[in-house]
Amino acid sequence: MKKKALFATSNYWNSPFQVGTHHIAKELVKKGWEIAYVSAPISPIHRIFSPTKEFYDRYEVYKKGGEMHGDGQVWSYVPGALLTPNNKPILSSEFIYNNWNKLTYPNINKLIESKGFRKVDLLYFDNGLQNYLLDFIDCKKSVFRMADKNSGFSNHTNALGNAEAKLSQSVDRVLYTAHTLEEHVNSLGPKDTLYFPNGVNLDHFLQKQEQPIEYKSIDKPIVVYVGAIEEWFDFHLFNEMAKMMPDIAFVVIGPDQLAKEHIDDRENVHILGRRSYDQLPAYLQHANVGIIPFNVKDYAHLLDYVNPLKLYEYMVCGIPVVSTKWKELEYINSPAKLAENLEGFVEAIRETVQDTDKEKYISFAKKHSWTSRVDNLLKEVLE
Incomplete structure (x- = not known):
């Protein structure tokens, strides 16, 4: 039976920015794995206040219920929710960070299950937005790959920091891309860590x-x-x-x-x-x-x-x-x-x-x- 991985990601599959998460997923595809690639969500607020080309690219993926890639080995999806986490008032609250997935349509958990990814060999995160998957997915191993110290970004929120801390303590291993991140990662109380820098295709x-x-x-x-x-x-x-x-x-x-x-x-x-x-x-x-x-x-x-x-x-x-x-x-x-x-x-x-x-x-x-x-x-x- 083919091995499966669910990637909970920041960037969508066809983003012009192909980051480490993309490359890790594609290497697993080469090895015969099946991949679910679920990106950060969009909402009507994005359409009103940030109608960029990137938004419409993501919106098309949402409307189609996802896309298949790599001879059917990859299902990529962009969730749509009534409200999604942001650094704006109300949207930056702990409540939104912890419950936005309950406002998705169609329901993201049911959709993942219908695609056959309720049980996976690897559950992979590169952000703290999708912690709901910790309680939903049956996985053999889980990892959180931290590629930046997110508190350095202008759109960082306390709720996101708390979500990353919870995620770091819950997964089997936290991967960090820079030596300089090691101290920060260890301060979050992970079970185990691994230095895992960027690479090249x-x-x-x-x-x-x-x-x-x-x-x-x-x-x-x-x-x-x-x-x-x-x-x-x-x-x-x-x-x-x-x-x-x-x-x-x-x-x-x-x-x-x-x-x-x-x-x-x-x-x-x-x-x-x-x-x-x-x-x-x-x-x-x-x-x-x-x-x-x-x-x-x-x-x-x-x-x-x-x-x-x-x-x-x-x-x-x-x-x-x-x-x-x-x-x-x-x-x-x-x-x-x-x-x-x-x-x-x-x-x-x-x-x-x-x-x-x-x-x-x-x-x-x-x-x-x-x-x-x-x-x-x-x-x-x-x-």
């Missing part, structure tokens, strides 16, 4: 891709950023770099609302917006440097606990990485150049933009494949 990024059409008109070395563009992105640093290096093309890929507001309009700056996960290898393979320009000065309470997925994805494509320095990056001891200020960032880009030793970076990334990560997880948790 080698097959996806090593397969050679054609040059993106946008690159064909760029006659300068390309420095690329791919990922979330939120308040912790150092817009001042980025603008000053672009100003000081007009002979370098700076390409930005990701949600572009804040980028268009805060990044200066320059001839050597190209804001491309979102690209799908399938398109990313082409943009990375044909760039010269990958950058992680984060504002550690103002957001150390968040960034010091991050093990950046993009570092591995940049490197497996054979490009050097220049990043702002923070604690976890120093622990990783990768070939990335870590800069503490604007001058250091500019100098590091100047040094690496001509670096053609792709194998140095690819070799580092190959030591951190998702396949080896998941093999270790199964050995540690299920055996």
Whole structure:
């Protein structure tokens, strides 16, 4: 009989942000597992106040009762509820965090049971929103993977913190992605823990891709950023770099609302917006440097606990990485150049933009494949 896992996740299956949870699930699919992938819920309030493309993508999945992927091995679903947890008044209450699942339509528990996932080999969480599953799912083993210190986010609430603490104490093992998270995880009183950093999908990024059409008109070395563009992105640093290096093309890929507001309009700056996960290898393979320009000065309470997925994805494509320095990056001891200020960032880009030793970076990334990560997880948790 095939093994089964239920993933209680923050991001939906086809999100443009393919995070660690996605990759872990896909590695299990390769091993023949059947997966239920249940994301964070949506509500009518989202439709009224945040009618983004992402919301409508999730809404379509909800309306269809979920989607099947991977030759029927994966059922992905986005629950719909009358009210869902948020950092707004009333919605941030303990009551909503503990009871939103009772306001789902169709009832999420009944739907999960109808899909055959009431009993599973592995129950996996990456957030504290879906603790109701602890009392509903019959599982052999359960894990909570903590990828950030969530109290560092502006939308964090006390109720979410309490939910994460309860979850940490209830599952068989808490996985943490950064060395710097260990103390925080231990303070929550878990039964057991495992350091479980991010990795990289080698097959996806090593397969050679054609040059993106946008690159064909760029006659300068390309420095690329791919990922979330939120308040912790150092817009001042980025603008000053672009100003000081007009002979370098700076390409930005990701949600572009804040980028268009805060990044200066320059001839050597190209804001491309979102690209799908399938398109990313082409943009990375044909760039010269990958950058992680984060504002550690103002957001150390968040960034010091991050093990950046993009570092591995940049490197497996054979490009050097220049990043702002923070604690976890120093622990990783990768070939990335870590800069503490604007001058250091500019100098590091100047040094690496001509670096053609792709194998140095690819070799580092190959030591951190998702396949080896998941093999270790199964050995540690299920055996």
